[in-house]
Amino acid sequence: MRLYTLTRRHFALVFAIFLMCFVLTVLIGVTGPKVITENSYNVLSTGNESKTGPFHIKSPPLSNYNQQLWLLCVIQMTQNNEEDFIKNFQMNVELKGVMQDASIMRISDNVHRKSRFLHCAQPHQLCDEFIVVHLGYLNYTQYQINVSLKGLEGKSQNIQNVTFVIKTYNPKFSQVEIWFRFVFVVLTFVVTCMFAHSLRKFSMRDWGIEQKWMSILLPLLLLYNDPFFPLSFLTNSWFPGTLDTFFQALFLCALLLFWLCVYHGIRVQGERRFLTFYLPKLVIVGLLWISAVTLGIWQLANELQDPTYQYNMDMKHFQGMKIFFLLVVVLYVLYLVFLLVRAWSELKNMPYSDLRLKFLTSLTFLVLIISTVILYLRFGSKALKDNFVAELSTHYQNSAEFLSFYGLLNFYLYTLAFIYSPSRNTLYDSQMKDNPAFSMLNDSDDEVIYGSDYEVMPLQNGRAIKTTSKYQDETDSD
Structure with missing residues (x-):
């Protein structure tokens, strides 16, 4: 992965570019029209x-x-x-x-x-x-x-x-939304193709768990941006809006599942069994997805028959569903914190795993902070108001609130795709790994060579100069 070849300056540059793209999107949204x-x-x-x-x-x-x-x-x-x-x-x-x-x-x-x-x-x-x-x-x-x-x-x-x-x-905002969704669809398609192209010469057994998940999240991000969104303006139907809601719930739940699997998978090398590794996580995230989709479908089906319908006033079991949803959210957060603490305690001194852990935690924590600020500015203390499903869209004040959240998730995935894509010398090292003479067929993800600890430089004055790798040199200098 390119993650292993970057120095601290490169990481700082990556974070700076991520923030610059996000701020640029917010500034464009500030100059845009009102949403409502x-x-x-x-x-x-x-x-x-x-x-x-x-x-x-x-x-x-x-x-x-x-x-x-x-x-x-x-x-x-x-x-x-x-x-x-x-x-x-x-x-x-x-x-x-x-x-x-x-x-x-x-x-x-x-x-x-x-x-x-x-x-x-x-x-x-x-x-x-x-x-x-x-x-x-x-x-x-x-x-x-x-x-x-x-x-x-x-x-x-x-x-x-x-x-x-x-x-x-606002019709002007609808036009802005169409264009920006189209831009994000095109960018996501390009990033997905480039990421797939970079992995085309490697066997899936050589992929890290992050690379496997990125091959899933990038196509889901394409659906999250919804290439079928313009159908909402071409047809008078409830189907395009429902499809958009379904795609958003699917991507967000897949992102939640990605965090659980990666923080657990970094410290669990070798074969990851479905029953013990994936099934508990699928159950927790699946309950969140089922709750969100069920509530949305129930709301839509009743509104089609009765435009005055509100589930918080008319659905007898709404409080039970709300409590169930909050309990599953609390369970997810506790499980994620448990996996994060275990990963930090076990991998903090491992040279490759700690780098993977530090980068993902830093970037994800930054995204969560920005998301929390956006949600608070958008909804304030009424974010969990009982009738929030029908009222969410009425609380947009300007285009910046819409573009900030969409831009944040897109740039987050683009950054991960860049960091987790193979570096230029990965092909050579992967071929070395497949050579039985090196006896490394059963190495874990962390032991895949992305630049050996020692490299032989070209002859200088008739002598071969042996130097440490970039990552080792950065570690020693620190």
Whole structure:
């Protein structure tokens, strides 16, 4: 691997280039358009006599570049007491779609009736917003939504303001997203081909565990960037969006599995049995993947039948699924920390293994810190809010928040592919390894020669000069 031939200056340069590419992506995103466009409607200012409806809201003209639609409601109360106001009420919603020929189609034959909670906190008594309708894809050029709030008639004198907000994706951001996804798809395809080309002359038994995993992660990264994403703007269907979500969950879970396998595999040389090595890790990560995909499919299937559906309000076993998911996450973190501590304690004095361990830990730790900062800036303390699945996309503030996360994962994999690709002299050393005269057929990954401890330099003044390798020279100088 090229990892064994790099000096400290080279490692510093690799980290510097990684950070420069990430910062450049963020700066491009800062200059980009806003992700979400909002249209607010103060229904009480239009002369509506009733403070509980029915309210008639009409969306602006829409196209496929608007991608999705959210209708949110914000109620402002005026109360003199200092206690929080919590009220259970019923929401009736009727949804109609406007065709291109101006004809109106009733999306559902029945009026959707859902229970919601109104929570207002002191001192301003601005109640928490709640989602009225969420449309995962747009099948009409305009929507007409009629909303009635039943059960708040007794508090109508305290209702000061009722505001409905329609949120959609900004068409300019959709164009930026298409282009940047295309750029990442092309870059990932090039990196994947170059990495595969560098390993073409080596048998798989000579590959390190990192190289084997990179041959899996790079194609999954190609799917994560989703080469089929433009289909979302060419067809009015839920399938392209579902495919994108499936690809993202698959890549992220594969990345989690990669960390477990590498930190365990570095110190476990030789044959790695499926039952003892891979199966426990597959069970843990598989439970995370199944939980995420099941929740997403359940949400999508119900929203197709009822746009007012919210799993946190309508699914009886949501709290159980949430607790189960968090328990699996805690189990994964504890297992990863255990493998990391064991690897550091056993390999810290081994010349090749400690280099592999230090590099992967340093780069991964840097990526996790940046990801944590991005998630906190994007969601704040509401990152684990109960209705986060339907609201995640509405919390993008600008293109930088979108590009930073996509760019971070792509550049992380590109850096790993560069470091784990074979160095220039690997072919010669691999041929030496396959020669029975060297008696090294059964060596571990760490004992593959990527530059022997001693090399014979060309004759100088009629004498052969014996010098240490680059890595040994760097170690001695330190």
